[in-house]
Amino acid sequence: MERTTLTIVDVLGDGGKFVLLLKGFEIEIYTGTPEGQIIGFSDRITADLPGFAREPDSRNVEYTTPPCGRYEQLLCYLIKPRVQLRKYLQSLGNYTLIPGSTLSLGDSHHFYRSDPTHPYHTYIEHTYGTKVVTASVHINIGISEPELLMRACRLVRVEAPLYLALSAASPFLDGQVTGYHSTRWGIFPKTPAIVPLFTSHAHFIDWTEQQLATGTMQNVRHLWSAVRPNGDRRPYSLNRLELRVCDLVTDPIALLAITALLEARLWQLCQDETLDPLQQSQLDADTLVTLTDANEMAAARQSLEATLHHWQDGREISARQWIEQLYEEVESYSQQRGFKCFLSPVKKLLREGNTAQQWLRSHQAGLTIAEVVQQAIQALAEQEQELAGNLCHPLVA
Incomplete structure (x- = not known):
């Protein structure tokens, strides 16, 4: 994503002209068989398909969407590469895309290098092993003013467990x-182990330089926390x-809803200079970091049913209730800017549960884990075909 474009964009909608933040996604996804066996093809994919990048382990591959303001266009940008990747996998044999954010059916005991000559990949394999062989989605939101960006990172950091x-x-x-x-976030090696709430851009620069000097971070990308400033x-x-922080959300409608919740919160932040954990919380900065890290682990274990502690005062609140309150608080901002219809599926997520909860319900009802994964693989292909045909056919032809 280029610095010159990641700011805001004017969007013409049915209700007139809106200003939206530019958004983009980094999507990691597994490849394998319809039976759920994950098989690595990233070296071949990245050689033959433009726009795809390899991860250290060959079993997942990444694509990045271009920055865009319109949610309708983002939907097409999410689907188009998946359609291309699926067609490519089919040209290799009976291979497909596999949902989920961990090696659900195995094998987490072996690391399959995508590039044996890459020194950073060597470091990752030897230091972390297969704990990093996960699939996720990184949501990027354009904010070009450094101090506003730092304030946004502080707020989103303490609310990351909700996402x-x-x-x-x-x-x-x-x-x-x-x-x-979220086994992925439960075992993922957050690095460095302690990341502060950055009080300013200068603080972030000084802290990063210190981590690089001591070797806590191998390079500027080696900041694996729930939220980070990027550029x-x-x-x-x-x-x-x-x-x-997010696991892989393969349903693009659900992913755009989560993104809309984040964007609406950021618009609220832009209009309320006091919306800052360092100003509004009764807790000090170190306590906020400890509380937030504990909330992340609680959300990793029980997701929407987790008991969390609110950053404002440390009070107990369920993740579901907190999200419901946040939704009500930011709904008007999505309405003002014309993307409320993309926010509203958050209610469906709360009502029906996330992917993990749905999978666990199916398993508890008697399906084997393999059958749960196989059904999800088939459902993913069917949904993708429907969306590609109905919503963005010209883009995926």
Whole structure:
């Protein structure tokens, strides 16, 4: 994403002219067989298909959508690469895309290098092993003013567990129920172990330089926290907030709803200068970090049913109730800017549960884990075909 474009965009809609933040996604997804066996093709995919990037392990592959304001266009940008990737996999044999954010049916005991010569990949394999062989979605929102971006990162950091709760999609690993709704975030090696709430852009620069000097971070990308500032020359030149906490949301309608909740909250932040954990919380900054990290782990375990502690005063509140309150608080901002219809599926997520909860219900009803995954693979293909045909046919032809 280019710095010059990641700001705001004017959008013409049925209700007139709206200003929306530019948004983009980084999508990691597994490849494999219809039976749910995950098989790595990223070296071949990245060689043959433009727009795809390899991860250290070959079993998942990443694509990035261009920055865009309109949710309708974002929907097409999410679907088009998947359609292309699916067709390519079919040209190799009976292969498909596999939902979920962990190696649901295995094998987490072996690391399958996508590029054996890459030194950073070597470091990742030797340091973290297959804990990083996960699939996720990173949501990028354009904010070019550095201090506003830092304030946004502070707010989204303490509320990141809510987005994790909505997106949880990894209750299985190696054919077993793990006890997590997001096994991915439960085991993922957050790095560095302690990341502060950055009080300013200068604080972020100084902290990053210190981590690089001590080797806690190997490079500027080696900041694996729930939220981070991003840009074309980190930590100095920044232009977007990157929410990294979410499991892979393969339903694009649900993903856009989660994104709409985030964008509406950021518009509220832009209009309320006091909406800042460092100003509104009764807790000090260190306590906020500890509370937030604990909330992330609680959301990883029980997602929407988790008991969390609110950043304002530490009071107990369920993730579901907190999201419901946040929805009511930001709904008017989505209405003002013409994207309320994309926000409203959050209510369906709360009502029907996230992917992990749906999968666990199916398993508890008697399906094997393999059968749950196989049904999800088939449902993903059917939904993708329907969306590609009905919503953005010219883009995927």
